Amino acid sequence: MSYQSPVIVIDNGSHTTKAGFSQDYIPSLVFNSSYSTSDNSKIVVGDEIDEYPENDVYTFMDSGTIYNFDNIIHNWQYVYDNLNNKEPLNSKEFPLMMTEQPWNTSKNKLTTTQIAFESLEVPLFSLVKTPLVQLYQMGRASGLVIDIGSSVASVTPILDGIIQTKSTFHSKYAGDFANLHSMNYLKSHKSLDDLIPRKFQGTRMSETFKNYQISYRTLEDFKYSMLTVNEMLTNNDSSVTKYFQLPQKDHVAVHSEQWSLLENLFQPKFSPLPDVSLPDPTINKPQSNGLSTLALLAIKSMESSFIPLNDSMTPGNMNSRYTKFNEILRELLSNILITGGSSLTVGLQQRLINDIYKQAHSFFPNYLITQPGRLVLGTLGNFQQNDLNQVWDKKFGAWIGASNLANMLKGTPDNNNGVNIALDNWFISKSDYEELGEDLVLEKFK
Known part of the structure; x- marks a missing residue:
């Protein structure tokens, strides 16, 4: 029926x-x-x-x-x-x-x-x-779904429509974490009351309502209008200054912070927050790492599932025993889906892809696909920045x-x-x- x-x-x-x-x-x-x-x-x-x-x-x-x-x-x-x-x-x-x-x-x-x-x-x-239907929406049954949302960033390897649950990792280094750094920067220049949307200034309100309005209105506006993910911070010209207009029409100058604030998504301890203690990034705790390393660790954790731990790599078996995982690497790295509302940040997708490209060989040194000159990365849903279809895919995928x-x-x-x-x-x-x-x-x- x-x-x-x-x-x-x-x-x-x-x-x-x-x-x-x-x-x-x-x-x-x-x-x-x-x-x-x-x-x-x-x-x-x-x-x-x-x-x-x-x-x-x-x-x-x-x-x-x-x-x-x-x-x-x-x-x-x-x-x-x-x-x-x-x-x-x-x-x-x-x-x-x-x-x-x-x-x-x-x-x-x-x-x-x-x-x-x-x-x-x-x-x-x-x-x-969620990651399975996001990938299906792109017409794929296999791929690597990197979902960067508000409270959580996750990496999910999927093979033939089956989520590799043990290799699915997530962390809190996502949009809300960027909000904390944005708030910290703005509070160093203005009071908290200056960040309240104009329609509520002078209104009696609860503290949680105030924080809610600042987060959903002011900080979202600040992130998407002022901040950019960049490849090499040392090459940025900090003299290029932007000015963020606060609700009451005052302005805050944003210098190199327009790049450095979001670097914390890739290096969580890049600029420490006051009174916030973060764990040191380690391989044994994937959730302690930034976005790029989290993605590579998710794939790396699959290796033991397809290759026995007591097998050694030799010239004689490199092209036979490890062929299966080599093909899995090819399948995942050529079908990367970067999605979620926070992934719309300018430069974030390209930074992720570039980091994976540069670091893949060190994580997978014995595989043909990751050898220099052989690695080909493919991203799904490639639209121009701010294309309406891109916004829909990432927010509503x-x-x-x-x-x-x-x-x-x-x-x-x-x-x-x-x-x-x-x-x-x-x-x-x-x-x-x-x-x-x-x-x-x-x-x-x-």
């Missing part, structure tokens, strides 16, 4: 939630992933947060996964109330698909599914892996990829193969959930 009602697709990110009907090209509803609460415990979601400056503001997400299950239902209900031109939708009438990170826990999967079926009472539900899968539910009168594939692989029906329970959820969404 095919389903006439479109699937509602929700992609909960740490910074924004993207939602829409599966037949839409891009999500029709995009709103921040925070919420506020008042003294009478009223929960406020989306743009309406701005209307209650005295409320405290909180988040639903941590490191790319939901942690606040007591209130996430309000985020999802906001989708149903606003998706159809603010005419509420009945959640019982629409299948629901959501995205999740590869490191999402079994407990979280079960709780999410329970809310979907028992609170929202959806007829069908699906959880799909997970949602678009998930909606493409969800559309297989619709089928045609003559061909229901797509429907059967979707039901068998991605969706759970409410009746099956009620009959089989947790075992089905963990098996289907493993």
Whole structure:
């Protein structure tokens, strides 16, 4: 059977939630992933947060996964109330698909599914892996997905549609980490109150509301208008000064900081933050490393899975025993997808690719593909900087990829193969959930 009602697709990110009907090209509803609460415990979601400056503001997400299950239902209900031109939708009438990170826990999967079926009472539900649908959206089943979001940066190797879970690494050196450095720089020149958006200056507000507005408005504007990722800091001309206009029309001069602030994404301890202690980068703790090293360590960790640790490299077996991993290297390095909202920063993608190119041979010295002159890197979704398609791919790639899968539910009168594939692989029906329970959820969404 095919389903006439479109699937509602929700992609909960740490910074924004993207939602829409599966037949839409891009999500029709995009709103921040925070919420506020008042003294009478009223929960406020989306743009309406701005209307209650005295409320405290909180988040639903941590490191790319939901942690606040007591209130996430309000985020999802906001989708149903606003998706159809603010005419509420009945959640019982629409299948629901959501995205999740590869490191999402079994407990979280079960709780999410329970809310979907028992609170929202959806007829069908699906959880799909974010990097997998991002890669599918590019028409690939194998590749290296580097997702640089707000609270987390992750690297996910995928081979033939299978996520290499043990080699999937993530760290907190992403957009929010860049925000901390941006805030530190601006506070060295102006007071915190000078960074508050103009419409709220002079307004009584909670500290969390103030920090929320500065982060979502002022710091985002500062990062994308002032900062650039550069290849060689020593070659920058610090005399080229930019001026950032603050909400009250004052200006802050930005000299070499327009390059150096984002260097911390690649070298986390490049410019230490006051009262913030970071671990020293080590190979044994991939999450302690910057973006480029994190990507190379993710691939490096796969090596032992395909080559026994007690095998030695000899001239006689180099071209036979290690052929398989050599081909895997070729497949991953020629299909690199750099995505996520923070990856839109000018120069970031090129810096990542250049770092991987320069360092690949030292990480993989025994492989033909990484020898000087042989390494060819390929990136997916190559558009010009600030091209609208590039913005959509990087900000909405997970949602678009998930909606493409969800559309297989619709089928045609003559061909229901797509429907059967979707039901068998991605969706759970409410009746099956009620009959089989947790075992089905963990098996289907493993």
